[in-house]
Every structure is written in C-alpha cells, then in structure tokens.
Amino acid sequence: MDGKNPVIAVIGAGAVGAYYGGRLAQHGHDVHFLLRSDYKHVARNGWMIQSCHGDFKLPPGTMHVYEKAERMPKADWVIVTLKATANEQLGAMISPLIKENTLLLTMQNGLGNEERLAELFGPQRVLGGLAFVCIHRVEPGVIHHIDHGYVRVGEFIESGNANARAISEMFRKSKVQCDVLESLKHGRWAKLVWNIPFSGLGGALEMATDELLCSREGQELVRAIMMEVIAGARGCGVELSQSVIDQRIKETSTMGSYKSSMQIDREQARPMEVEAILGEPVRQAAIAGVAMPIVRELYRLASVVNLAKCHEGR
Amino acid sequence: MDGKNPVIAVIGAGAVGAYYGGRLAQHGHDVHFLLRSDYKHVARNGWMIQSCHGDFKLPPGTMHVYEKAERMPKADWVIVTLKATANEQLGAMISPLIKENTLLLTMQNGLGNEERLAELFGPQRVLGGLAFVCIHRVEPGVIHHIDHGYVRVGEFIESGNANARAISEMFRKSKVQCDVLESLKHGRWAKLVWNIPFSGLGGALEMATDELLCSREGQELVRAIMMEVIAGARGCGVELSQSVIDQRIKETSTMGSYKSSMQIDREQARPMEVEAILGEPVRQAAIAGVAMPIVRELYRLASVVNLAKCHEGR
Numbered sequence: 001m002d003g004k005n006p007v008i009a010v011i012g013a014g015a016v017g018a019y020y021g022g023r024l025a026q027h028g029h030d031v032h033f034l035l036r037s038d039y040k041h042v043a044r045n046g047w048m049i050q051s052c053h054g055d056f057k058l059p060p061g062t063m064h065v066y067e068k069a070e071r072m073p074k075a076d077w078v079i080v081t082l083k084a085t086a087n088e089q090l091g092a093m094i095s096p097l098i099k100e101n102t103l104l105l106t107m108q109n110g111l112g113n114e115e116r117l118a119e120l121f122g123p124q125r126v127l128g129g130l131a132f133v134c135i136h137r138v139e140p141g142v143i144h145h146i147d148h149g150y151v152r153v154g155e156f157i158e159s160g161n162a163n164a165r166a167i168s169e170m171f172r173k174s175k176v177q178c179d180v181l182e183s184l185k186h187g188r189w190a191k192l193v194w195n196i197p198f199s200g201l202g203g204a205l206e207m208a209t210d211e212l213l214c215s216r217e218g219q220e221l222v223r224a225i226m227m228e229v230i231a232g233a234r235g236c237g238v239e240l241s242q243s244v245i246d247q248r249i250k251e252t253s254t255m256g257s258y259k260s261s262m263q264i265d266r267e268q269a270r271p272m273e274v275e276a277i278l279g280e281p282v283r284q285a286a287i288a289g290v291a292m293p294i295v296r297e298l299y300r301l302a303s304v305v306n307l308a309k310c311h312e313g314r
Numbered sequence: 315m316d317g318k319n320p321v322i323a324v325i326g327a328g329a330v331g332a333y334y335g336g337r338l339a340q341h342g343h344d345v346h347f348l349l350r351s352d353y354k355h356v357a358r359n360g361w362m363i364q365s366c367h368g369d370f371k372l373p374p375g376t377m378h379v380y381e382k383a384e385r386m387p388k389a390d391w392v393i394v395t396l397k398a399t400a401n402e403q404l405g406a407m408i409s410p411l412i413k414e415n416t417l418l419l420t421m422q423n424g425l426g427n428e429e430r431l432a433e434l435f436g437p438q439r440v441l442g443g444l445a446f447v448c449i450h451r452v453e454p455g456v457i458h459h460i461d462h463g464y465v466r467v468g469e470f471i472e473s474g475n476a477n478a479r480a481i482s483e484m485f486r487k488s489k490v491q492c493d494v495l496e497s498l499k500h501g502r503w504a505k506l507v508w509n510i511p512f513s514g515l516g517g518a519l520e521m522a523t524d525e526l527l528c529s530r531e532g533q534e535l536v537r538a539i540m541m542e543v544i545a546g547a548r549g550c551g552v553e554l555s556q557s558v559i560d561q562r563i564k565e566t567s568t569m570g571s572y573k574s575s576m577q578i579d580r581e582q583a584r585p586m587e588v589e590a591i592l593g594e595p596v597r598q599a600a601i602a603g604v605a606m607p608i609v610r611e612l613y614r615l616a617s618v619v620n621l622a623k624c625h626e627g628r
Contacts, residue, residue: 215621
C-alpha cells in the first residue's frame, strides 16, 4: 500500500457499510462496494447520505458498486458490514478479493465474526471494528445517519497494532472519529454489556429501551443481564467494572424511545442477529465455565422468534 | 334454594361471563350481571350472542345488569368471570352479594383465584370452574362464541361435590356441556399444561400457536415448559401423564393460527394475566420444592412486558 491509494472493498453495504465506506470514498479513497438488494438503484443513482455530521452524496463516478464479488478487484482492505446472519456467505464473497497482504476489518455486531474470518483466511490479517452509531437505510440509496459514529478498531491477534493504526488513520482523515483498542476482545465484551440486554430483550419481547426501563422490574432485569455479561466477560479474561452498569442505564434512560437493531429486524421480518449477539457470548462463557442463565433463556426465546418463518412479513 | 329459582350474580361480565350467564338467563334463570365498560350499552340494548351452538339474544327484560354491586340482590350463586388482573376488586364487588349460603364459582384463568375467594369469604363456599372455550367480545353488547364451550367444575374443599353437581346440572339444563371434577386442583394444573407455554410465550413474545410450533426449536421449548408444569404439578400432589404433552401439541398443531388470551390482551394494551397463569404456578411449585426454571424466566419477562405502561395503547 506504501504511497499508493489502497483498494478498499466494502462487503454487504447496508447503512453501516454505505456510511463508513462512503466517508472513505468522499475523502478520495478507492472504494468498491458489494451490494445485493439496492445494487441497481445505487449503480444508477449513487447514494444520498443524510448525516448528523453533514449530508453528502456519492454519485456513481465517485465509487464502484458490484453485484458479484468475482467482478471486484483484489483489495488491500476488506471492510465487512454484512449482517452476521449471512455469515455463511463470507467465504464466497471475500475469496475473490484476497491477495497476499489483504487485511480484513469486520464491523459486524456481536461475537464470533473475527473467528469466522480467521478460520477462512488466517488470523493475522483479521481486525475488528466496533461502530457506535445510530443509522438506518430509509429507502434504496438513502441512508439516514442519526447520531454518533465513533469507531474503535483492534487486531484479532494482538501484534503491535500497526494495521489498526493504519485503518484508524484512514477513518480519521475521512471525518470518522476512530481510535485503536488495546484489546479487541475487551471492546467486544464491553459493547455486549449494552447490546445483550437491550437488543436481546428488545428483539425477543418487541420492547424499546424506554419500555424496558420504565418499571423497576425491567431495570432489575436489565441489570441482572448486565451482571451476567460482566461475569461471562471475566470468564473469558476480560475485566469490566461493575460501574458500567449504572453508566449504561443512565445513558440509555436519556436516549428516549430507542429500538435496537434486533427489534427493528424483527419488525421488518428480517432475521435477527441472535447467534452473534446472544448465542456466541453464551457459548464462549460456557466454555470458560461461566453460566449465563438468564441470557441463555433469552437466547432460546429469541431463537424461537427468529425461526417463526411461517408468518413471514407479518 | 330448594325449589326456588336461585339468584345468580355474574361478576365481571366480559365475553365469558356474558356467555355462560347468558345461557343460564336464556333458560329461565334469574341472572344479575355486574358490568363496567359496556354497562350503558347492555342496559339499553341487551346482548347479542353469536354462538357456534346457536345464536341468541338477551334483551334487557330477560336479565338484570348493574354498574355497582351495592344495587344487586344477595345471591345464591356468584359466578366470577372478572379478569384475574383485577382480583384486588373482588372483595368490594362480592361482599354486597353474600348471604349465609351464597356459593362462589370462579371461572377465572390460572391458579390462586379460589384461594383469594376462600380468604375473603371462607373456603367452604368456593368452587372453581374451567371453561374450555374460544370466545371474544366483538363490540359493546356483541359476543362471538367461536368454538367449544365445555365447563368442568369442582369444589375448593373436597367435600362430596353436592354443590358442584348442582351448578353442573344448572349448566347442563342451559345448553352448556358441564361435568364435575373429582379434583379441582388436578383440573387446574392439567389446563396449565397448555396455558403456561402457549399463553406465556404467546404473550411475552407476541407469537401465535402456529408460529411457536413451526420450528423444531419452538416445539422443544413448548415441550420443555410442559415438562416443567408436569413436574410442578407433581410437587403439588397432582399426577399428570407425560402423554398429555404429545396430545396437547398434536391438538394445537391442528388449530391453525390461534392467539392466546395473553397475546390478545397484549395486542390490545390490556394487562395480561401474568400472576394467575405464570406467577402463582411458579410460587406454588417452589413452595413444594420444585423449580420451574424456564417458566420462572418467562414469568419474569412477561412481567416486564406487562409493566411497560409508558407506551400504553401502542
């Protein structure tokens, strides 16, 4: 990559992929997006990004869009923003893009995504990114970036963070606040302290954050789940302070009525990321000898919700 | 009551009360209904019952309706069809109707309703009735009785069943199939084998019976919950055969898409009968030394759903 403009591929360009890849393209990077459902619309019209950090357009000439990975160039960076529920497609989607020094950054939710990429393409080239962002696709080609946008990146195999610093710098020069995590695993578990209760309960019970927090019993349930996540994290070698529980609840209480990604997926009859957000943490904690009894039941219930395909699109 | 036409009071006349009280009134009984929201409409227009066992009308002259229990006559029979979520009102509603020989039949869902009446008015006069019926209120004064209708009655204190036979005979002479339970407690737990999984999951997860049963994981969850109910029943002295699990699942699979009362209550932003259907069985089993771990978590989740009043009527 030295001196040359790196080739960046964004795999599964929904709202998150369009935004972060879009910021890179907007700032002169050579970005190639792999899309599915919105391919035709975006190929013709580009993207319109309505962002709290400044609206911008990505006309077709400013980036490249593809329907098939086989047509894409080999990439220096592959940024994965595919829904984790489609992870079985990762091999076929990414293989055509791989050359010797390709680096892979997964910005997907939950646990298990780096492991998946490491199994397929080797662990040394894998990085993980946590996106703290409220964003959604309004219609084909239109993304609404509502709030936040901060990214934290880390390396799957901790080895000096030179690659994490490189992608972090690309983001920072492209209007994306970004820093480097000392420990990716720590960052992933810390994010799960919020995601497991609010996405898990939100999706399984169809409840927004304010509905979960407006009763004493709801707050106690959220706290009990957060305690289990902290215990699970500790089992996996990640120390999180108990004080994050009060912090997360206080922050969330001021957010108004917020629907988690799992709740929105359920409402729109899309599969929820049950394995990445609930199943994999339960399994990793169990291997470390830590039971997460409430989360395990929640995982089971959310799985049954996810599998009720008999009424698709209800 | 010998020879005389008994005075029958129906407390909390929603769909179930209007139907069963209505059948008694239709067949010459002296029935007095206590209503709340539909009082004015029914006082003026009576009821229209669209029943799979034959439609009938109850014009105002054929029965009596009241908005306040204080205006009602003392009753020989008080039939309680109030939602169990309003049980704190039972004392005030029933006290004005009580004379020495008044008998009380609760046809409410779940566990704990007979105990409540026994505490208030003494155990000897308490009976319980299980209604196996698909019925709902279409609009003020209009009840749609869709299917079944069978009733089983039993005495709270087992003492020869003379009172149970008396009310059973009144029902049978009024076009309601009815029999006498050897053990009311056995009947209540047997009904919970269906009600706890399908009402509990249906209400907490907003899922109809077919959605719960269309995946292997959903069937396994329903079975695991039924196993817990059978274990809880055994702890409480009620032996239920494991074979009921296959029977209930088979019957339910042929019912099409059926929404439990808890799911309908949730959809209509009414409180769900969480304590009677989930909480009280968990507590009674726990006192008997039997844990019901999945049902306990389901109870907790359904309670949090029930308490999310910040978005009433959503």
